Amino acid sequence: xxxxxxxxxxxxxxxxxxxxxxxxxxxxxxxxxxxxxxxxxxxxxxxxxxxxxxxxxxxxxxxxxxxxxxxxxxxxxxxxxxxxxxxxxxxxxxxxxxxxxxxxxxxxxxxx
Amino acid sequence: xxxxxxxxxxxxxxxxxxxxxxxxxxxxxxxxxxxxxxxxxxxxxxxxxxxxxxxxxxxxxxxxxxxxxxxxxxxxxxxxxxxxxxxxxxxxxxxxxxxxxxxxxxxxxxxxxxx
Numbered sequence: 001x002x003x004x005x006x007x008x009x010x011x012x013x014x015x016x017x018x019x020x021x022x023x024x025x026x027x028x029x030x031x032x033x034x035x036x037x038x039x040x041x042x043x044x045x046x047x048x049x050x051x052x053x054x055x056x057x058x059x060x061x062x063x064x065x066x067x068x069x070x071x072x073x074x075x076x077x078x079x080x081x082x083x084x085x086x087x088x089x090x091x092x093x094x095x096x097x098x099x100x101x102x103x104x105x106x107x108x109x110x111x112x
Numbered sequence: 113x114x115x116x117x118x119x120x121x122x123x124x125x126x127x128x129x130x131x132x133x134x135x136x137x138x139x140x141x142x143x144x145x146x147x148x149x150x151x152x153x154x155x156x157x158x159x160x161x162x163x164x165x166x167x168x169x170x171x172x173x174x175x176x177x178x179x180x181x182x183x184x185x186x187x188x189x190x191x192x193x194x195x196x197x198x199x200x201x202x203x204x205x206x207x208x209x210x211x212x213x214x215x216x217x218x219x220x221x222x223x224x225x226x227x
Contacts, residue, residue, distance in 0.1 A: 031213045033213060033215070035215075035217075040219060041219060042118075042203060042217040042218055042219040042220050043203065043205075043217040044217070045214060045215060045216075048213045048214070050213060058214065059216075088155070090157060092215075094213070097209075097213050098145045098164075098207050098209060099162075100147070100159050100162050101147075101159070101215060102159075103149075103156065103157040105155070105156055106155050106156065106157075
């Protein structure tokens with residue numbers, strides 16, 4: 001089944017404790033991206049990647065890092081999480097730059 | 113700059129009513145793509161439609177229809193004979209054809225359909 005998976009689905013952590021949210025797709029898509037969803041703000045793009053080793057900032061990249069060492073994986077790294085990064089995070093992939101985005105199930109992160 | 117406005121924060125209807133969700137966008141690109149996604153209470157994002165800027169034909173898919181008007185920069189979504197299962201948050205999104213994979217979302221419209 002074609003899908004995008006994210007882990008963990010839920011995470012509660014404390015300020016400053018480094019964490020990684022994994023994202024993996026099995027559709028051989030070149031394009032992947034991360035979004036955060038906050039009430040009243042919709043979804044905002046954090047980072048995107050157009051291929052292995054090619055990444056760029058979205059609209060809200062501060063406090064986040066990403067890497068794309070393999071085509072299928074695009075982890076989101078929070079080196080020193082803060083409470084304002086409490087949010088619902090979605091990973092997405094697509095076949096082309098303008099194509100339909102396939103979204104993962106979401107990761108709900110709470111930073112205390 | 114790219115922007116998507118969904119002015120309706122929440123809409124409540126009774127089952128079988130028709131409802132239209134508004135989406136207005138801003139872009140300077142001549143080529144761009146518009147999307148609608150549905151987010152049911154379970155939280156996942158469900159793809160509904162993608163439309164490119166050169167295709168202004170309206171689209172109908174079952175009870176769903178979309179009205180794209182470049183002249184007013186709008187891409188409105190109508191549900192005919194709404195059902196309780198249509199209750200969800202609906203997002204309109206814009207992807208400019210800049211060669212970079214940006215996707216700009218509106219803030220969403222929450223639709224509540226009561227029996």
